Amino acid sequence: ADIREYQFDVQMTNVTRLCSSKSIVTVNGQFPGPTVFAREGDLVVVRVNNRATYNMSIHWHGIRQLRSGWADGPAYITQCPIQPGGSYVYKFTVTGQRGTLWWHAHISWLRATVYGPIVILPKPGVPYPFPAPHKELPVVFGEWWKADTEAVISQAMQSGGGPNVSDAFTINGLPGPLYNCSAKDTFKLKVEPGKTYMLRLINAALNDELFFSIAGHTLTVVDVDAVYVKPFTVDTLLITPGQTSNVLLTAKPSYPGATFYMLAAPYSTAMSGTFDNTTVAGILEYEDPSSRSTAAFNKNLPAFRPTLPRINDTSFVSNYTGKLRSLATAEYPANVPQQVDRRFFFTVGLGTHPCAVNGTCQGPNGSRFAASVNNVSFVLPTTALLQSHFAGRSGGVYLSNFPAMPASPFNYTGTPPNNTNVSNGTRLVVLPYGASVELVMQGTSILGAESHPFHLHGFNFFVVGQGFGNFDPVNDPAKYNLVDPVERNTVGVPAAGWVAIRFLADNPGVWFMHCHLEVHVSWGLKMAWVVQDGSLPNQKILPPPSDLPKC
Ligand code: C2O
Numbered sequence: 143a144d145i146r147e148y149q150f151d152v153q154m155t156n157v158t159r160l161c162s163s164k165s166i167v168t169v170n171g172q173f174p175g176p177t178v179f180a181r182e183g184d185l186v187v188v189r190v191n192n193r194a195t196y197n198m199s200i201h202w203h204g205i206r207q208l209r210s211g212w213a214d215g216p217a218y219i220t221q222c223p224i225q226p227g228g229s230y231v232y233k234f235t236v237t238g239q240r241g242t243l244w245w246h247a248h249i250s251w252l253r254a255t256v257y258g259p260i261v262i263l264p265k266p267g268v269p270y271p272f273p274a275p276h277k278e279l280p281v282v283f284g285e286w287w288k289a290d291t292e293a294v295i296s297q298a299m300q301s302g303g304g305p306n307v308s309d310a311f312t313i314n315g316l317p318g319p320l321y322n323c324s325a326k327d328t329f330k331l332k333v334e335p336g337k338t339y340m341l342r343l344i345n346a347a348l349n350d351e352l353f354f355s356i357a358g359h360t361l362t363v364v365d366v367d368a369v370y371v372k373p374f375t376v377d378t379l380l381i382t383p384g385q386t387s388n389v390l391l392t393a394k395p396s397y398p399g400a401t402f403y404m405l406a407a408p409y410s411t412a413m414s415g416t417f418d419n420t421t422v423a424g425i426l427e428y429e430d431p432s433s434r435s436t437a438a439f440n441k442n443l444p445a446f447r448p449t450l451p452r453i454n455d456t457s458f459v460s461n462y463t464g465k466l467r468s469l470a471t472a473e474y475p476a477n478v479p480q481q482v483d484r485r486f487f488f489t490v491g492l493g494t495h496p497c498a499v500n501g502t503c504q505g506p507n508g509s510r511f512a513a514s515v516n517n518v519s520f521v522l523p524t525t526a527l528l529q530s531h532f533a534g535r536s537g538g539v540y541l542s543n544f545p546a547m548p549a550s551p552f553n554y555t556g557t558p559p560n561n562t563n564v565s566n567g568t569r570l571v572v573l574p575y576g577a578s579v580e581l582v583m584q585g586t587s588i589l590g591a592e593s594h595p596f597h598l599h600g601f602n603f604f605v606v607g608q609g610f611g612n613f614d615p616v617n618d619p620a621k622y623n624l625v626d627p628v629e630r631n632t633v634g635v636p637a638a639g640w641v642a643i644r645f646l647a648d649n650p651g652v653w654f655m656h657c658h659l660e661v662h663v664s665w666g667l668k669m670a671w672v673v674q675d676g677s678l679p680n681q682k683i684l685p686p687p688s689d690l691p692k693c
């Protein structure tokens with residue numbers, strides 16, 4: 143195994159998109175940020191120097207962080223923020239994972255511009271379980287606001303209403319030719335006829351699940367969230383914020399000089415067609431051996447355009463996610479917990495907070511937008527939960543009484559209750575080391591049924607079941623897939639439906655879980671798990687590094 147060392151200088155950088163410039167936070171002046179490369183088993187060491195004007199923390203999304211919780215990164219969960227002028231060294235070993243993950247700022251909305259790929263190659267000499275591609279490259283979806291995104295969210299939190307939607311989606315930071323002023327800011331993928339390419343897809347957008355398709359070509363999904371899946375081929379795929387997926391694209395044998403659009407556009411049941419920052423386009427172009435010149439890129443717009451599903455096509459989404467299966471082979475087993483020690487049932491969805499002066503906020507009926515898990519809208523503490531837990535001092539920082547199920551059940555996907563108010567709290571679930579956990583997440587229809595991409599830090603989980611309507615605790619578990627369910631770190635809780643996951647609590651520490659739509663995080667759609675130390679020496683959390691930032 144190797145040591146992979148990186149230096150991230152977080153800094154303010156001027157960037158122009160859609161004919162308008164602003165100062166954004168970047169890493170090393172790059173947008174999107176640099177790619178972190180590692181092989182399975184390597185130690186990754188990233189020194190982060192904060193030379194920007196904001197507090198910062200970096201999360202290594204999907205990295206298991208076995209006993210290295212101090213390096214996980216979510217602000218006020220595992221660490222205090224790195225203040226301007228400060229530094230912190232993140233150190234973690236990549237254990238049992240290979241594929242694509244990503245890193246992003248994990249404080250406020252700074253991940254809007256502070257993100258980049260993590261490429262994890264298999265151990266030396268270990269091949270992919272599919273034919274090796276000719277080339278591999280990251281394809282990172284993002285979301286761009288002309289306004290300052292910190293101002294966008296703070297304005298929304300003050301008014302109680304929803305934040306302004308973004309002005310464009312991007313591929314590798316580029317909006318593409320369907321937006322004004324952006325033809326020169328277009329991601330271009332040049333391919334050779336007959337060759338196979340592996341696209342490392344990452345959805346780094348703040349608030350939108352995305353459909354993705356390339357005209358005239360199919361995509362073969364071979365991996366999600368750095369876990370191999372049984373390969374399957376589609377015209378269009380869905381990727382939620384937080385998710386990653388490796389897909390194979392085989393260029394046709396003979397399209398010399400031809401160009402094709404690749405498009406991404408949102409899936410949203412809440413936006414019902416009125417959302418109008420539409421579509422990011424990139425261009426797939428065949429190398430023409432007879433005229434291999436830059437002129438090939440300057441031709442008129444390509445003629446071929448894929449057709450994406452409707453913005454609210456939930457049946458497309460459930461059909462797509464239903465195809466995902468673990469390899470479940472001797473070499474890549476699916477270690478699905480067959481027994482369950484602890485069961486949880488969480489409602490996830492939107493709600494309201496009353497306004498200080500009744501009826502004057504810009505949310506529903508003059509209230510403020512809020513969001514909750516089991517009616518608890520999570521409040522970040524002012525010091526890091528992991529530090530409090532490690533020091534054995536929870537008192538005054540958090541409560542360990544997160545409800546295992548809703549206090550009063552209701553018809554989750556039917557007519558919403560009259561009172562939509564949620565309660566505030568910093569409440570956690572405490573799990574004994576090694577507990578095997580089943581969690582059913584039930585979407586609610588309060589203020590509209592919407593899909594919520596839930597992400598768990600510190601673990602992969604198996605998606606053992608999903609369905610529409612209210613979860614039926616008698617009949618639904620009988621249909622669980624306990625043989626080859628997909629293993630991942632971020633799963634969409636279906637709009638007006640539920641998802642059941644299982645994981646083994648074998649990683650001591652404090653682990654954040656939240657919807658990966660950033661506006662929902664701001665409204666409180668998040669919670670945290672404490673996994674206690676086990677009895678053996680290698681089952682305990684290690685002491686904090688000496689440079690851990692202070693609050
Ligand atoms: Cu990628 Cu806590 O998130």
